[in-house]
Amino acid sequence: MIGKCSSCFMKVNGVPNAKTCREPVREGLVVERQRGWVPPAAGVEELGSVEFREVETDLLVVGGGPAGLSAALKASECGLDVVVVDEHFKIGGQLLKQTHKFFGSVELFGGMRGFQIAEEYARRIGSSERIRVIPRSAVYGVFRGGLVGVVGENSHYVIKPRAVVGSTGASERYLDFVNNDLPGVIGAGGVQTIMNEYGVKPGDSALVVGSGNVGLIVAYQLLQAGVAVRAVVEILPEIGGWFVHAAKVRRYGVPILTQHTIKAVYGNGKVEEAEVVAVDENFNPIPGSEKKFRVDLVLLAVGLEPDTRLFSQCGAVMKWSPDLGGLVPLRTPDLETSVRNLYVAGDASGIEEATTAIMEGWVAALSAVSKLADKSRASRAEEELEKINKFLWEEYRASPVLARARRGKQSVTVSREEMEKIRAEHPPHVSFG
């Protein structure tokens, strides 16, 4: 339910494989179940009046979450023409579903709620003459000559950018357990989509799996929406998220069961019951410790994984980082990957949080400006980039809360000189510029 998987594929108006989590409801919509290979309905080919457009731009931003939008604004303020492509019908990425207030300075939207930040970005971007947004469209591949393919509902673009910021975000992790495909088992981001973005109560009673900040925040939001949260289970011996978030959930009398995991869910066509089990110090289930909860919703908040398929497809050199949630591109301190003029920012660069995503967006944009703009703009961009990087690394990431992400990001950052050697050894399939 965050546009990242195939779980909600249905046939919409005869067209198969539509991600229904991103399909706006409208009059006369025909939505059908699909199974296996599904051909388009007869007559759908006639929709074939797909428009084909070629677009040239200075900077292409793939993904309109906080990282991509901050990059787009910064680059446009420095005189670059920008195209932003996003799969969703609204820009903002994960911010659209965040109802809690952000910390930090005014420049970093401190005191505003996530969805308000998304609205503010939409306002600023809407009034910029240098930024063009292509919503409801996906970047599906990059081809020789640095041509980027984008497909929308009734349009197909080939974009030729001088530089690209990849800010494609992350997908949610899933867990193996009995009947994990029953309707009612859902990711935390999915629940936020239904509840906070579309305004629908997602169930009556819930079990939350995972006590990191996402699990705790969403558990609290469920309680506020009138859903009875029966328990939060956490496989580790300690609660993963901040004390303040755990305290809010506990005030409602919700138990947080550490050293417990989910074993199975049961139900006739949908979740009716969930079974949890205690685990020993090696995470093995302890027989006889099972407990059952009558719930219709099992929410999985067990971490995120960077969405870096675009970078792999371009041939960027990647590195596995458990601290960052998975496979991410190697990058210079300016966030340029081993593919020249391809930058990475936000969750795609390694799971962190929205404020650092905004700052990485600035760094990536200023990096592109320092190469593409005229001399005076380029040198101003370099100065600003240095200041932001200093603040990001020496102050913001000095917080113990970000220690893991900081360690991870250090481990995938190489000097510009080192990157030149890596490029010589691993030439990418594509180039921009």
Ligand SMILES: Cc1cc2nc3c(=O)[nH]c(=O)nc-3n(C[C@H](O)[C@H](O)[C@H](O)COP(=O)(O)OP(=O)(O)OC[C@H]3O[C@@H](n4cnc5c(N)ncnc54)[C@H](O)[C@@H]3O)c2cc1C
């Ligand atoms: C459930 C959940 C709860 C969270 N809670 C908090 C929190 O409380 N506080 C906090 O600071 N952070 C929180 N985060 C993290 C924060 O939201 C992210 O760190 C931040 O949104 C990352 O920004 P981003 O721009 O990198 O990615 P995203 O916000 O995920 O945006 C990526 C965008 O890219 C688009 N996209 C992806 N691939 C393509 C493609 N091929 N073509 C076109 N478009 C594409 C997507 O549609 C999406 O809009 C949460 C994240 C999740 C998932």
